[in-house]
Amino acid sequence: MEKLDIGKYIESAIDSITQHAGPALDGIALVIEGIVDGLQNALLSAPSWLIMILMALIAYYVQAGGIKPALTKKGFKKGFGLAVFTVIGLFLLLWMDYWEETMQTLALVLASAFLALLIGIPLGIWAARNLKADQVIRPVLDFMQTMPAFVYLIPAILFFSVGNVPGVVATVVFSLPPAVRLTSLGIRGVPEEVVEAAQSFGSTKRQLLFKVQIPLAMPTILAGVNQVIMLALSMVVIASMVGAAGLGERVYSGILQAKVGLGFEAGLGIVILAIILDRVTQALGGLGKK
Template identity: 50%
Template sequence: MNYFTLPLEEWTNDFVYEWLIPVLGGFFEAISNIISFFINGVADIFTWIPPEVMSVILILLSWRLAGRGVAVFTLIGVFYLGSVNLWEDAMLTLAVVVVATLFSIIIGVPLGILSAKSETLDKVVRPILDFMQTLPSFVYLIPAILLFGLGEVPAVISTFVFATPPAVRMTSLAIRQVPADMVEAAKAFGSTSWQMLTKVQLPVAVPTIMAGINQTIMLALSMAVIASMIGAPGLGSTVLAGISSVNVGLGLVGGLGIVVLAIILDRITQGLGQKN
C-alpha cells in the first residue's frame, strides 16, 4: 500500500548535513568541551581515590543508607571488581553515570515541577517524553556521533536522553500527589508560590522524586554496553569486547560488574529516598 512517497530520509539528511552541522557545529563543539571537562574531572577523581578508600566510602554509604545486608553485599561487590581487574573500568562507568544523572536531575526535576504546575506545558512535554522512551536506544547513537564524535561525550548525551524521562514524570507525579488539604492550609497562612514549593510540596514529594532519580540511574547503567559502541569507556567496553570475540567468560565478567554496580547504586539511592 504505497499511495505516495514521503522523502523523510532525504529531508532529515538535508537538514542535518546542509544546515545543522554547518550552522551549529561550533555550538555543539562548545557543549562537547563542557561535558568532556565534567566527565574527565569526575573520572579523574574516581580513579585518583585509592580503591581501598573508595570501597570504604561505598560500604559506609550502604550501611548508613540501606542497612547492614547491603553493606555486606557492597563489600563482596568491591572485592569482586578488584579481583577481576575491573575497578578502573567500574569507576569510568560510574563517572559517565554520575554526569549523565546530574544533567538529568538538573533538567528533569525542574521540568517536572513546571509541568506539574502547568497543564499546557504538561501536554507539550508528555509526547516528547513518550518519544524519548519509545525510540530505540540505538537510534540515539547516530545523531550523537554526528554532532559530538566518538567517546564519552556522545555516550553521556545518549544516556541523558534515554534516562531523563523518569525524573521528569516522577517529579511531576510527586508534586501533583501532594495532599490538597496541605496546599490549602499553606495558602491560608499566606504562603507564596516559592514557599509553597520549598516548604510544603517538595518535602512531601522527595520520596517519589528519589524513586524517579533511582530509575534514571538504572536506565543510565543499562546504556553502558550500548554507549560503549560509540567509544564510552568502562564496563560496557569489556562486555562489548566479549561479544566481539565471542568470549563468554569475558562477557560474564563485565556483565557481573555492571550488575554489582547497579545493585549498589540502586540500594543506596533507595535508602536515600526512604531517609527523606
C-alpha cells in the same frame, strides 16, 4: 504517489544544526567531557580501599536510615548487610582487574544521571504547575521512551563524534523521562488541603514549591532518581558502541571476539554495580520520607 522520505528531512535538519550550531555543540561537549573526566580522575586517583570504605559507609548510612536508626539493632543489621555486599562486590571487581573499568562506568553513570536530573526535575516541576507545558512535554516523553535506544546513538555521533561525550548524551536522553514524570507526579500528588493551607497563610508560589510541594513530593522524586540511575547503567553497553569507556566496552569486546568469559566477567561487574546503586537509591527514598 511520491514516497514520503522523512529520513531525508531529518538528515537535512541535522546537517543544518551541525553547520549553524557548531560552537554551541563544542561548548556542550567541553562541559560534558569536563564533568566525566573530573569524576573519572577523582575515582581513579583515590586508593581503591578508600573508595570501597566510602561506598560502604554511604550504603550503610542510607540503608540503616541514618545515624540514629543505625544505632538500633534492626537498623544496624539492615545497613551492615549492604555495606558488606558493597565491600565484597568491589573487592571482587578489583581482584578480577576490572577496577579501572568499574570506576569509568560509575563516572559515566553519575555524570549522565546528574545531567538528566538537572534537566528533568525542573521540567517535571514546570509540567506539574503548567497544564499547557504538560500537554507539550508528555507526548515528547512518550516519544523518547518508545524510541529504540540505539537510535539515539546516530545523532549523538553526528553531533559529538565518538568517545564518552556521545555516550553520555545518548544516555541522558534515554534516562530523562522518569525524572520528569515522577517529579511531576510527586508534586501533583501533594494534597490540595495542604496547598490551600499554605496559601491561606500567605505563602508565595516560590515558598509553596520549595517549602511544601517539593518536601512532600521528595519520596516520589527520589524514586525517579533511582529509575534514572538504573536506566543510565542499562545504557552502558550500548554507549560503548560509540567509544564510551568502562565495563560496557569489555562486554562489547566480548561480543565482537565471541569471548564468553570476557563478556560474562564484565557483565558481572555491571550487575554488582547495579545492585549497589539500586539499593542505595531505593533507600534514599526512605530517608526522603523522614
